[in-house]
């Protein structure tokens with residue numbers, strides 16, 4: 001399959017992304033995806049000092065998403 005810069009290509013998370021770079025031997029491509037990707041989930045402890053026991057601490061999950069990631073993929 002012939003790949004060219006500007007072609008659509010599936011990002012590792014299955015979105016429809018676009019090729020922004022090709023290696024000379026066309027074995028490596030870089031694709032940029034404008035969709036959101038879950039980077040990590042942080043567990044944030046709210047007001048730890050005002051909470052008397054560890055068990056009652058309220059925790060909140062904060063998800064971090066990244067957009068416009070560039071993936072380098074071997075093809």
Ligand SMILES: [Zn+2]
Nearest residue numbers: 011015033035
């Ligand atoms: Zn994606």
